[in-house]
Structures are given as structure tokens and as C-alpha cells.
Amino acid sequence: MTDTTALLEVRDLAVYFRGAAGVARAVDGVSFFVDKGETVALVGESGSGKSVTALSLLRLIDPPGRIEPGSVIRFEGTDLLALDEERMRQLRGRRIAMVFQEPMTALNPVFTVGDQVAEVARIHEGASRADAWKRAVQMLARTGIADAERRARDYPHQLSGGMRQRVLLAMALLLSPALVIADEPTTALDDTIQAQILDLLRTLQQETGSAVLLITHDFGVVAEMAQRVLVMYGGQVVEAAPVRTLFAAPAHPYTAGLLRAMPRIGSRRTRLDAIPGTVPPATAWPSGCRFRDRCAHEWEKCASEAPVPIEVAPGHVARCHLVSDPARRAAANLAGAPT
Amino acid sequence: MRGGGARALAFALLRGAAVVFVVVLVSLVLLHLAPGDPMARVADDASVPDGMREQLRAQMGTDRPLPEQVVRWVAYAVRGDLGFSVSAGLPVRDALAHALPYTLLLGGIALVVGFALGIGIALAQVRTAGRRLDRWLAAGALAIWALPEFLIALVLIELFSLRLGWLPTSGVRDLMLDAGAGAGAQLIDRARHVALPALTLALVVAAQVARHQRVALQEAWGEPFVRAARSRGVREGALLLRHAWRAALAPTIALAGLALPTLASGAFVIEYVFAWPGMGRLAFQALADRDPHLALGCVVLTATLVVFGGTFMDIIHARVDPRRARAA
Amino acid sequence: MSAPLRRVQVAAVVLGAVVLAAIIGPWLWHVDPNAVGPLATAAGLPPSAAHPLGTDENARDVLARLLAGARISLAFGLLAASVAAVVGAAVGILAALSRPWVDRAYMSVVDLGLAIPRLLVLIIVTAGFGRLPWGWLAVTMGVTGWFGLARLVRARTRELASGDFSVAAFALGAPTWRVAARHLLPNVTGTITAAAVLAFANAITLEAALSFIGQGVAIPTASWGSLINEGRAQLGVTPWLTVLPAIAIAITVVAAGALADGVERGAPWRSTGGAA
Numbered sequence: 001m002t003d004t005t006a007l008l009e010v011r012d013l014a015v016y017f018r019g020a021a022g023v024a025r026a027v028d029g030v031s032f033f034v035d036k037g038e039t040v041a042l043v044g045e046s047g048s049g050k051s052v053t054a055l056s057l058l059r060l061i062d063p064p065g066r067i068e069p070g071s072v073i074r075f076e077g078t079d080l081l082a083l084d085e086e087r088m089r090q091l092r093g094r095r096i097a098m099v100f101q102e103p104m105t106a107l108n109p110v111f112t113v114g115d116q117v118a119e120v121a122r123i124h125e126g127a128s129r130a131d132a133w134k135r136a137v138q139m140l141a142r143t144g145i146a147d148a149e150r151r152a153r154d155y156p157h158q159l160s161g162g163m164r165q166r167v168l169l170a171m172a173l174l175l176s177p178a179l180v181i182a183d184e185p186t187t188a189l190d191d192t193i194q195a196q197i198l199d200l201l202r203t204l205q206q207e208t209g210s211a212v213l214l215i216t217h218d219f220g221v222v223a224e225m226a227q228r229v230l231v232m233y234g235g236q237v238v239e240a241a242p243v244r245t246l247f248a249a250p251a252h253p254y255t256a257g258l259l260r261a262m263p264r265i266g267s268r269r270t271r272l273d274a275i276p277g278t279v280p281p282a283t284a285w286p287s288g289c290r291f292r293d294r295c296a297h298e299w300e301k302c303a304s305e306a307p308v309p310i311e312v313a314p315g316h317v318a319r320c321h322l323v324s325d326p327a328r329r330a331a332a333n334l335a336g337a338p339t
Numbered sequence: 340m341r342g343g344g345a346r347a348l349a350f351a352l353l354r355g356a357a358v359v360f361v362v363v364l365v366s367l368v369l370l371h372l373a374p375g376d377p378m379a380r381v382a383d384d385a386s387v388p389d390g391m392r393e394q395l396r397a398q399m400g401t402d403r404p405l406p407e408q409v410v411r412w413v414a415y416a417v418r419g420d421l422g423f424s425v426s427a428g429l430p431v432r433d434a435l436a437h438a439l440p441y442t443l444l445l446g447g448i449a450l451v452v453g454f455a456l457g458i459g460i461a462l463a464q465v466r467t468a469g470r471r472l473d474r475w476l477a478a479g480a481l482a483i484w485a486l487p488e489f490l491i492a493l494v495l496i497e498l499f500s501l502r503l504g505w506l507p508t509s510g511v512r513d514l515m516l517d518a519g520a521g522a523g524a525q526l527i528d529r530a531r532h533v534a535l536p537a538l539t540l541a542l543v544v545a546a547q548v549a550r551h552q553r554v555a556l557q558e559a560w561g562e563p564f565v566r567a568a569r570s571r572g573v574r575e576g577a578l579l580l581r582h583a584w585r586a587a588l589a590p591t592i593a594l595a596g597l598a599l600p601t602l603a604s605g606a607f608v609i610e611y612v613f614a615w616p617g618m619g620r621l622a623f624q625a626l627a628d629r630d631p632h633l634a635l636g637c638v639v640l641t642a643t644l645v646v647f648g649g650t651f652m653d654i655i656h657a658r659v660d661p662r663r664a665r666a667a
Numbered sequence: 668m669s670a671p672l673r674r675v676q677v678a679a680v681v682l683g684a685v686v687l688a689a690i691i692g693p694w695l696w697h698v699d700p701n702a703v704g705p706l707a708t709a710a711g712l713p714p715s716a717a718h719p720l721g722t723d724e725n726a727r728d729v730l731a732r733l734l735a736g737a738r739i740s741l742a743f744g745l746l747a748a749s750v751a752a753v754v755g756a757a758v759g760i761l762a763a764l765s766r767p768w769v770d771r772a773y774m775s776v777v778d779l780g781l782a783i784p785r786l787l788v789l790i791i792v793t794a795g796f797g798r799l800p801w802g803w804l805a806v807t808m809g810v811t812g813w814f815g816l817a818r819l820v821r822a823r824t825r826e827l828a829s830g831d832f833s834v835a836a837f838a839l840g841a842p843t844w845r846v847a848a849r850h851l852l853p854n855v856t857g858t859i860t861a862a863a864v865l866a867f868a869n870a871i872t873l874e875a876a877l878s879f880i881g882q883g884v885a886i887p888t889a890s891w892g893s894l895i896n897e898g899r900a901q902l903g904v905t906p907w908l909t910v911l912p913a914i915a916i917a918i919t920v921v922a923a924g925a926l927a928d929g930v931e932r933g934a935p936w937r938s939t940g941g942a943a
Contacts, residue, residue, distance in 0.1 A: 058570050093571030106567035109662055110585045123572050155661040171571060358782050366791045373795030485920040487872045487892075489879045490913050493899060597781065604786040608876045623880055626793050634794035638787045646782055 006033040007178055007211050008057070008075050014068035015049075015056050017282070024282035026052045026065070028235040031309075034179065039205070039212040041226035041243075043219070043258070047279040049235040050215050054181045057213075058096055059088055076178060094124040097172035097210075099201075101184040103164035107156040113167045114140070114152025120174050139170040142207075143200060162193035169200060176208040183215045198225060219262045223247070228315075231255045234290030235282060237309070241316040249334075251318035253295050256334040289321065297322060297332045351653060355646045362642040363416075364409060366635055371405050384425040416639070422632035426624055431636035434621060439640070441511065442617030446606055448537040453544025454595070458584075460545060461552035465560060465579065476549070483546035488605040492539045492612040499535060506535050509614040536613040543605050544595075551594040555587035562586065589660035596652030603645050678925035685919050689737035696730055714907070721907055724897075733911055736889035740871055740916075743805045743890065747870035750809025751816055752863035758813070759820025760851060763828060774821070780814035785873070793882060801884045804877070808870045816862040823858040827851055861927045868923035875916055891916050 015027040027049045034040050044050045056067050059080065073080040075096065080088065092098075100106035107116060117136035121127040127135065133152070141148035143166040156164055165185060172180050182201065186194040198221065205212055214225055222229055222243060229246045231239040231254065239252040250256040257275035277294040280286065286293050292302040301321050310323045322329040403411075415421070421431035460476050467473045483491060500508040511532050559565065560583045568582050569575075607619030614620065618637055625633035714721045721729050762773035788811045793799065799807065828851065871891075877883035878892030879899075891912040898908025 060566060060570055062566075089572050089574065091572070092569070093573075098567070098570040100563065100567055100570075102563065105563040108564045108568065108582050108586060110589070110660065111582075119568075119573065120571050123574070123577075157662055358779055361779055362783055362787070365788070369791050370795045481921060481924070482917065485868075485872075485924060486913070486917055487875045487879070489876055490895070490916070493895075493909065493913075600782060600784040603784040604873075604876075607784075607786055608880065611880050622790050623882070626790060626882060629794070629797070631794045634790050638791055641787055642783055645784060649782060 006074075007036045008034040008213075009072070010053075010057070011072040011074075013053065013056060013071045013073065015052050015061055015065055015071075016068055017065045019064055021281075022283040025235050025285065026282045027056065028285075030232070030235070030237050032230050032237055032240060034211050034213055036178070037205075037209050037211055038228065039214055039226045041222040041229045042213060042215045042232060043217060043222060043229055044232035045217060045279055047282070048232040049282075050232045051183055052235075053232070054098070054183050054213065054215050057179075057181060058092055058098060090124070093120050093171075093177070094175050095177050096179045096181065097175075097177040099165075099168050099172045099180060099182040099185045102188050103161065103168050104156060104188075106168060107164060109156055112153050112155055113159065113164075117152070117167065117171050117174060120171050124175055135174065136170070139174045140167065142204070143167070143170045144196075145170075161189050162197065165189060165193075165197050166200065169197070169204060173204045173208055173210065177210055179211045179213065180205070181213045181215070184217070185214075186221065187216075187218075201225075219247075219259065231258070234279070234285050236290065236319060237317075238291065238320070239318045240309075241312075241318075245313070245316050249312075251312045251316065251323055251329075251334065252291075252320045253297055253322070253332065253334060254291050255318075257294075289319075297328065299328070347657075348654070351650045352647075355650050358646045359639065359643050360413075363413065363639055366638055367409050367412060368405065370631060370635065371408065386425050386428050421636040421639075424625070424630055424633040424636070426628035426630040426633060427621075431632050434633060435618070435636050435640055438616060438618050438621045441615060442606065442610070442619065442644075444533065445537055445540060445610070445615060445617060446602075448533065449540035449544055449602075449606070452537065452541040454548055456541060456545035457548025458552050458591075460549040461556055462579065462584065464549075464553050465556045465583075468557075477553075480546045480549045483542050484550065488539065488543055488608045489612050491542060492536070492609055495535055495539055496612075507532055508535075509612075511616060536609050536615050539609050539613075540602070540606055543609075544602060547598050547602075548591060548595055552587060552591045555590045556583055559583040559587040585659075589656055592652055592656045592659060596649050596656065599645050599648050599652065603641055607641075674925055678922045681918060681922040682926060685737065685915070685922070686741060688734065689741050692734035692737065693731065696734060699731065713905075721905065724901055724905070724908075729908065729911065732889040732894060733891075733915065736891045736894050736912060737915065739801065739884060739888060739890040740874060740892070741919075743801060743808075743874045744867040744871040746802065746805035747808035747812060747874075748863045748867035750806055751813040751866040751870075752859055754810065755813030755816030755862065755866075756820050756855070756859045759817040760824050760855065762817070763821045763824035764851075770821075774818070777814045777817050780811070781818075785811040789877070789882075798882065798885070801874075801888070801890075804874070804883065805870065808873060809866075812866050812869065816859070816866060819858055819862050820855055823855045824851055827854050864923050864927040868920045868927070871916060871923075872920060 010033070011031045013027055013030040014025070017024040017026055030049070030053055032040070042050045042053065052061065052065070055061055056071075057073060057075075057080070059067070061067060067081060071081060075091075080091070083091070107113065111119075114133060114136050117139060118127075118129075118132035121132040121135050122129070137148050137152050140152055145151050145163060145166055151159070151163070156167075159167070165188075168185075172182075180201075185201065186197050189197060201212065202225065204210075212225070214221070216222060226243050228240070228242050230237050231246075231252065233254050239246070239250065239255045241251075246255065247259065250259055254275070261275065275294055280290075280293065286303070288304055288306050289295070289298075289302040290306075292298040295302070299321075305321070307319050307321050309317045309319045311317050312323055322332055322334075419432055421435070423429075424431045424434045427434040460480065464473045464476050496508050499506045509532075511529065556579075560579070562583075564586075565578055565583055568578055573582065606617075607622060609615070610617045610619035611623050618641055622634060622637035622641075624630070625637060758773055758777070762770045762777075765773070785808070789804075789807060792807055874883055874890060875892030875895065878890050879896045881896070883892050884890045894912040895909050898905065898912070901908060
């Protein structure tokens, strides 16, 4: 688990958006790593910065957003932020692939899905038209699309939501990338399809040996898929732990709140009303701890001093003053949450 | 397009025929209301061959009730008889047959060049968005959109014919060119004559297309599928030329199809300026010489061209946009 | 919002200046635009103190003709646009509030009108009735130019008619005409204005083209189009005869286009959704 063996290492990642309303610090000092072949979940409410984090890994932040100097993204030993645009482009879709939340809008409506899958092979491996098409059809078949040869000639609007998401998975995994970033890949789908797609992702991941960074707000998905979890709030990672540890003993009040909000086994809908209030805008984080406005355990120190990540146990880190204050922590009883 | 395509096409053609019929109807009503029956008056003109007078009176005379007149006119028209042009001294059909190829040539060149130019301008604008070239191109497109066609024609004549002397000011061919000159020389001469009117009309088309295409391109450029394609390693050039442009093409064709009637009016005026012997010139000649049969023939033929041109654009639109193809 | 707003303001000021020049211009510059001077000495003069914009080949004062032409051209545009706006707005609002099949009937007429080049109608009218006086020509332009406007107004009205305050008014039992007059009309004014300004610009362009072809206003009446036509033969010798009216047309049309664009995007109007 040292830096040299990690597939992806992110250190002090900061992404700011400079606009008329001021500087939005959407991502502000995020550090984490992903090992080869593992699945890491990135969890948080909308506005927590998880999608921006995902996009910045591929350097797809559009102006006025910018990855700030001092950020480090190291992938397979190379510093992605130092690559020229052409080298970066060669990495996209080949070594790092992305699966988007809305398969309908992520597919170009005027090309057949087969064309769009084949395009990946043509761009990165210079495959001939016929060869790329053949591989696209094979890959579509591997994602469980029946009659792939015919379906490949369909346009996105002719497919169901679940099939479109299979197409996106086919594109992402066609070249066996080392890392797949899946941004809420099942949110737009209904429950039964959701389970199928997650199964498929897991199967394909085993075949290709890819690591997956799974972005979600759904702890049900986390429990099913991930080995480790990163919880984001206010543009920062507030807690990182192995899945089991996190569920059993959350160290951050925000994580505990998310877990409490999780409905019992059987339903996957997550309700976040267990945490009062809403995420403040990224232009106006509170001083000190960014969560303190919504935290039941706030005290003076939380406003005066921003907490730094502290190790709770090996592999378990939290960004909360409670960690270094055992008395208060015991009183807070964060682990009283259901599993 | 499969399956339902034939029915959709039949329906579109039927609708086009209905529109043309309404044009005929409105035109005949207007001529019927006009004082002194301009249609029948033609038969009294000295230039009408004797054998034709009785027929013309029967065919075009507006002394009969309007519905009967309409039925008669249509009955003759479908057989290709559109009356007699006193100003040309020919049956209207023959006058139109002479003019039509010239108009189609001009319009065809202008549409192809104009579309290519308009799309090129829009692509250049999107690539240089916010920079100086973008602003210049936008200003140029606005100016061409705002100026009447004949002014653009005058500017081009002034520049290319009078100042630079590169191209002739009007007509279709050099009358001084020896008839015995080689086919190559004849062709070059024709090309030099068509260049300016075609360029003028092409610029008008291009300004229209560029305006629509730029909006559509910018919209497509902001779509999530462009970012998704970028995340797969698609090159920036292919992103614009393949992904965004193809998605933006369909709405542009649809809007350009709607602009056809305006373009037809523009083509008429341009033909007049360049003394180009097409439908527009014929129509204005009909007006100047008070030749109602010819005017009516020009109007109906032009309406037919415009309406079925629009249908044709619609078919291309459905081809280009798979979402439409399903609906059609 | 501030940059587009400024553009609208500039456009409005420019258009206002052109209209003002047309109204008070001939009154300040008291020269008969049709008075022919001595041909031998005063024809085709370049700008001077006596003739600030020179004279034409008939030794008439160009400034006076330009101002007189502005009156005709602008009045022509205004008349055509008014007719188009009244007919188009009425049809658009009626269609939007009618039963579906009536609405469809209205819209088929609109589609038909949009499919036919306006020039053709004009050709037929002229073929039958001879050359029209410019007022009737403008009315004909208006009668053939309301189709697009009707479509826009219909779309906007439907949007509004499904809005809260209209539904509330209908629910309270207000008759359709009352809802249309009290609640809808004030709120579609922006759309109507924008489309009417565009129709105004279009009519000016078309009048210019017609006059240029010799089917517009009768000589010696000056309009911008007829001035260009007169000056065209001498373009190489006295270019200002053609260039000045051309610039006048361009400025007016561009300003009107920018104004319509801004109004449509809602710089001054749209914001007040429910004020009636």
C-alpha cells in the first residue's frame, strides 16, 4: 500500500472555479489512492465535490474551473498533471475510462452504438473499420446484449436505459483499462436493472482486472461493490476506511449521519434527512470544520481550527476533532448506527 | 426511413401538391378580382397566333364562374399548357422551359456552395469562439443577413467586375465570343458569367446557414456526449467535426429548408441584377410587360420548386437525424 | 445580462435617431427633394456647403432626397409591420386559445403562408392590378408577412395560458376574451414587439428590392431603394448616391435586428412575469 505500488495516487487535489460569485473551492485538498484491481467507493451528497474529483482525474474540468497548482495526480507512476494534452488524450479511454450517470446524454444521438464502441478501438489501437466493428459487437455481446450484431446498428434512442448503460460499460472496458471511473452508473436506472448493471460491472472487472472508482451516494451500492470507502464533504475527504470498518465504526459524524439515513436492507433509496440542513455553496464554506453547521457535536474548537485527517486505526482516517478527543467521542456514540 | 418511409413520403408529396394547388387558387382568385379580366385580354393581343385565340379564350377566360375557371386552368396545366406569353411571343410552357435550367443551375450552385461556406464559417467561429476571427465572421454574417440581396450584388459587381475586371457584370455568355470557339473556351465563358450571381446567392445562403449552424454547433458542443467522447480519448478535431457537427447538422438543414421561400425571392432579385435569364427575370419581365399568363406560370412553377425543395430538405433531414427517422 | 442590455440600448438609440431624422429632418433641411437644379452646373456635385451630401445626376439635393426617402421607407416598414403585427397577433392568440382542431386549422394556414415566397404574391397582385401605390404595397407586404409572427405569438400564448395566473383566471370563470385581453395580451407584448420589429426590417429590405427593380414607389418619389436604383448607373462616378442610402438601410436593419434579438431574449420585458 505504499505510493510506489498504488495504481492511482491523488495528493492535495484542489479544483477551484473562479466566477462572479467568488471562488468556488469545489475540491479542496483531496488525497487518496486506488490499488490495482480494487474497488473504491467515493460517497457524498451532491455538491460534495465527488464528481469534480472524478472529472479532474481525466483532466476534463472545463473553464472557469481549474486544477490548482500543487495538486498531484499520479497514475501508473506518471504525473498526469505534467503530461501534455496529446499524451493525456492517449490515456483517456485506454488506461482510464469513465462511465457516466446518464447513458442517454453520454451517447451521441446521431451515431449507432456500435460505431461509438468501435470508435474507441479505432482511436487508440488504429484498428481498421471492419476489425473495430467486430470487436465492438463482441464486446456488446459480452455485456449481455442479446443479438449484439443487430443491436450494434441501433441508435441510442432505440435502446432501453439498461441497454444504453451496457453500451457505456462496453466502451469503457473494451480496452481493459487499468482504472474505470463510474460516476453514479446506476442512478438513472430502476432497481432490478441497477442490480444487473452492478453485477455486470463486477464480472467485467474480474475479466479485465481493472480497478474501479465508484462514485455514488448509495451505501447499498457501496456495501455490494467496494472494498474501501472515501466519504466526501465540502470538497474534502472527511473519512476513509475499509467498508466493514466504516459500517461498524464510523469516526466522522457526517458518515454516521449518512449511515443512519440509510434505509434497512431490501430497499436502496437513501434518505439524507437524518442530517439537518443542506450543503453550503462552495464559495462560502464555514470557518474551521466545514461540516460544523450541520453537526450535532460541534464545540468551540470546530469553528476556530480546521480539522486535519487523523488516523483512527490503520487504514482508517477521519477529518474530525472528535478523533483526538476520546471523551467527547464516546459521548457522541457514532457507532450506534445500524449496519 | 424503413417501412413507414414510403407512406411518409407519399404524405409529404400530397401535402406539397395541396400547397401548390392553394397557390393556383389564390392566384386565380386575385386575377379574377382584378379589373378588366387581364387573363382574357391576352387573347386580343396581336402577337397571339390566330389558331390560338379561341382556345385561349376558352382556357383562360375569366368570364366564367371562378370554380369552373380553376378546374379548367388546372386541367390544361396538368397537360402542360399554361397559356400564351404575349411578351415572349411563345407559349408560357416554352418560355418557362428556357428559363428553368438557368434558375436551377444558379440555385443549385448557390445551395451547395452556400451550405459548405456557411458550415465552414460556423466551424471556424466555434473553433475561435470569443476571439477576433469569430467576431469578424459574426459581423460579416450579420451584414450579409441585413443587407438586401441586390446591394450585395452591386458591391460584388463593383469589386470583381468594375474595379478588378475579373468577371463580367451580367448575362450568361459573351456575345462577342466566336461561336466557333472550342468547347473549353465556351465552358469557361459560361462559368465566368455564372460566378458572380452564384456567389451572391451563395453568400445569402451562407449567412443563413452560418447563423443557424453556429447556434446548433455551440449547443451540441455543450452536450454531455461531447465530454463523454473526450473522456474516451477522441481528438479535439474529431470532437468538433465528427461528434458535435453531425449532431448539429440536422437542425441546420431543417431551418435552411424553412428559409427556401426567402431564398427564392432573393434569387429572383439577383437574376434581375445580373440579367440572368432565369425564372426571376422572366417574372419581372412579365410584370413590366403586363403579361399575366407568364406571371402566373412563373409563380406556380416557382411555388412548386420551393414546396418540393422543402420536401426534399425534409427527407434529407430525416436521413441525417436518426431520431427523426423513427418518427417519420 | 448587462452586455446584451447595452446592445439593445444602442440599437434602440440608433433606430430612434433614424426615425427622428426622418421626422424632423425634412423640416430642418428645407430643400425640395424633387426640385431639379440646373443640369449643366449642378448635376453630380460632390458634397459641399450648399449640398452637404452632394447632388444627383438630375441636380437634386441628395440630403433632402435621403431624408424624404427615409420617410417613405420607414413609413412603408411601419405600415407593413403594423398590419403583420395586428393580424399575426390576433391569429396567434386565437389559435392558442382555441380547440385543438381549430388551432390546427389556423396553423395549417400559417404553414402554407410560410411555404410560399412573398414575392410571388406580389407578382400576381401586380400582374392583375398593375403597379400598386406604395401604401397598398405596404399593406400587401403586411398581409403576406404575418405568418411567422403568428407562430411565435401562439407559442408564447400557449406557454402563458398554461401558467398559474391564467389558470386561476379561467378557474374563476372569466370568459376567454377577458383572459386574453387582461392577462395574456400584456404578457405577449414582448414577443409581438420583437417579431414586429423584425417584420419592419424585412419590409424595408423588401421595399428596397422592389424599388430597385422598378416595382416599388413610383418616380420621382424618393425611397432608399429607389435612390439606390437611380444612383446605380453612376456608381463609378458618384458612388455616394448609392452608398448613402445603402448605409441607411444597413444601419436601420441591423439596429432593428439587434433590438428584436434583445427584446426576444427578454432584456426589458420578460422579467415581469405576472404583472398585468
